[in-house]
Amino acid sequence: xxxxxxxxxxxxxxxxxxxxxxxxxxxxxxxxxxxxxxxxxxxxxxxxxxxxxxxxxxxxxxxxxxxxxxxxxxxxxxxxxxxxxxxxxxxxxxxxxxxxxxxxxxxxxxxxxxxxxxxxxxxxxxxxxxxxxxxxxxxxxxxxxxxxxxxxxxxxxxxxxxxxxxxxxxxxxxxxxxxxxxxxxxxxxxxxxxxxxxxxxxxxxxxxxxxxxxxxxxxxxxxxxxxxxxx
Amino acid sequence: xxxxxxxxxxxxxxxxxxxxxxxxxxxxxxxxxxxxxxxxxxxxxxxxxxxxxxxxxxxxxxxxxxxxxxxxxxxxxxxxxxxxxxxxxxxxxxxxxxxxxxxxxxxxxxxxxxxxxxxxxxxxxxxxxxxxxxxxxxxxxxxxxxxxxxxxxxxxxxxxxxxxxxxxxxxxxxxxxxxxxxxxxxxxxxxxxxxxxxxxxxxxxxxxxxxxxxxxxxxxxxxxxxxxxxxxxxxxxxxxxxxxxxxxxxxxxxxxxxxxxxxxxxxxxxxxxxxxxxxxxxxx
Numbered sequence: 001x002x003x004x005x006x007x008x009x010x011x012x013x014x015x016x017x018x019x020x021x022x023x024x025x026x027x028x029x030x031x032x033x034x035x036x037x038x039x040x041x042x043x044x045x046x047x048x049x050x051x052x053x054x055x056x057x058x059x060x061x062x063x064x065x066x067x068x069x070x071x072x073x074x075x076x077x078x079x080x081x082x083x084x085x086x087x088x089x090x091x092x093x094x095x096x097x098x099x100x101x102x103x104x105x106x107x108x109x110x111x112x113x114x115x116x117x118x119x120x121x122x123x124x125x126x127x128x129x130x131x132x133x134x135x136x137x138x139x140x141x142x143x144x145x146x147x148x149x150x151x152x153x154x155x156x157x158x159x160x161x162x163x164x165x166x167x168x169x170x171x172x173x174x175x176x177x178x179x180x181x182x183x184x185x186x187x188x189x190x191x192x193x194x195x196x197x198x199x200x201x202x203x204x205x206x207x208x209x210x211x212x213x214x215x216x217x218x219x220x221x222x223x224x225x226x227x228x229x230x231x
Numbered sequence: 232x233x234x235x236x237x238x239x240x241x242x243x244x245x246x247x248x249x250x251x252x253x254x255x256x257x258x259x260x261x262x263x264x265x266x267x268x269x270x271x272x273x274x275x276x277x278x279x280x281x282x283x284x285x286x287x288x289x290x291x292x293x294x295x296x297x298x299x300x301x302x303x304x305x306x307x308x309x310x311x312x313x314x315x316x317x318x319x320x321x322x323x324x325x326x327x328x329x330x331x332x333x334x335x336x337x338x339x340x341x342x343x344x345x346x347x348x349x350x351x352x353x354x355x356x357x358x359x360x361x362x363x364x365x366x367x368x369x370x371x372x373x374x375x376x377x378x379x380x381x382x383x384x385x386x387x388x389x390x391x392x393x394x395x396x397x398x399x400x401x402x403x404x405x406x407x408x409x410x411x412x413x414x415x416x417x418x419x420x421x422x423x424x425x426x427x428x429x430x431x432x433x434x435x436x437x438x439x440x441x442x443x444x445x446x447x448x449x450x451x452x453x454x455x456x457x458x459x460x461x462x463x464x465x466x467x468x469x470x471x472x473x474x475x476x477x478x479x480x481x482x483x484x485x486x487x488x489x490x491x492x493x494x495x496x497x498x499x500x501x502x503x504x505x506x507x508x509x510x511x512x513x514x515x
Contacts, residue, residue, distance in 0.1 A: 090399045
């Protein structure tokens with residue numbers, strides 16, 4: 001579904017991604033783990049086109065999307081749940097879903113279905129983005145990406161800043177999305193959360209993938225965990 | 232009493248004219264973080280093109296159509312082929328738009344000469360309206376009406392449509408709007424064109440009472456900037472309230488203390504800025 005081939009990306013003056021490759025299969029949930037500052041957010045920014053790589057290729061369903069504009073990439077089926085959620089302060093909850101709406105892959109995520117998934121948002125439909133709680137903002141960020149019916153969903157630290165109860169709720173929601181056939185790439189620092197939801201995990205260090213395995217294998221591999229995650 | 236009502240109506244109608252200019256200036260700034268110094272030039276170009284059209288056809292409506300069409304096109308060309316090359320670079324943008332201001336000023340002088348000119352009013356507004364002791368030109372009321380209609384239309388566009396929501400998303404966080412699939416580049420061109428359209432409409436509407444003359448471009452830009460600063464950059468409500476405020480201040484200032492002229496506009500601006508540095512309705 002998504003193939004990242006040996007990308008090199010600069011962010012400002014710094015050389016962040018130094019030849020990174022990974023794959024996300026149809027219907028898979030893949031997690032990329034790593035400490036702060038290893039380039040996880042730059043990876044997401046490279047895929048959506050905010051900071052395009054200067055070398056390497058990114059393929060979506062076999063098509064090269066490396067140097068397309070971000071809105072083109074989004075329209076071709078990449079949904080983004082960004083770090084810090086980036087909810088539009090002056091838009092109402094309903095307006096967020098309206099501007100994100102597209103037929104996309106035909107998975108059938110409509111305005112109403114998103115509100116069924118997140119009933120809390122229905123109660124706050126007319127509230128502006130800056131009046132929502134952190135948890136509500138996270139739900140809205142997911143909803144905004146889903147109504148575009150993307151082929152793949154990019155999630156940058158979705159559990160960040162959420163209370164444990166909400167993190168568990170988020171895990172359940174991801175489970176439902178996956179059951180519905182969604183392909184999801186998650187970038188996380190929260191190891192427990194990532195291991196619970198992912199089918200496959202990559203470990204990142206200094207702009208490269210240094211390890212990949214099934215989540216249960218990583219759980220048992222204490223040496224790798226200690227070296228790259230400090231646990 | 233008559234004095235106050237007449238001057239207030241004059242001030243409000245001038246305020247509506249300023250609103251037409253400030254709304255575009257403010258919307259463009261909000262979405263593109265760009266101060267278009269050639270915005271006042273759209274006003275005089277609108278006025279001159281309108282005047283030329285009236286001379287040929289005799290029709291105010293045709294003049295308005297021709298002026299807004301020509302100036303909107305100029306705006307699109309400026310945005311697409313020039314300003315687009317300098318995203319978020321304030322100094323090159325300022326120099327570029329100032330360059331356009333000079334070019335348009337010289338072009339106007341060359342094509343239409345240096346004599347101040349006014350547009351003839353549409354015939355139906357030639358007459359004055361009499362209410363008791365107050366006699367007021369009906370054209371001024373027409374200007375107020377146009378301002379209100381445009382204000383309501385823009386408010387509806389911004390708050391009530393999907394397009395407006397996209398524009399606000401772009402103002403809030405342009406990168407994230409792109410990541411949501413919004414073509415912010417196209418939206419910028421559209422907003423820039425809308426701003427140019429409104430300024431040209433200002434030239435047509437203001438033509439019969441403010442007129443067009445060399446230097447009007449800079450004067451009207453200056454007043455529109457004051458409006459935007461008082462109202463708050465990027466805020467439509469700010470442009471409207473600021474426009475009314477500056478229109479009234481300017482008019483009463485000139486009527487009551489003619490020797491103080493611009494002081495009556497700039498002193499309140501400085502006071503408002505000292506209390507609210509972002510302007511009355513600005514957030515940034």
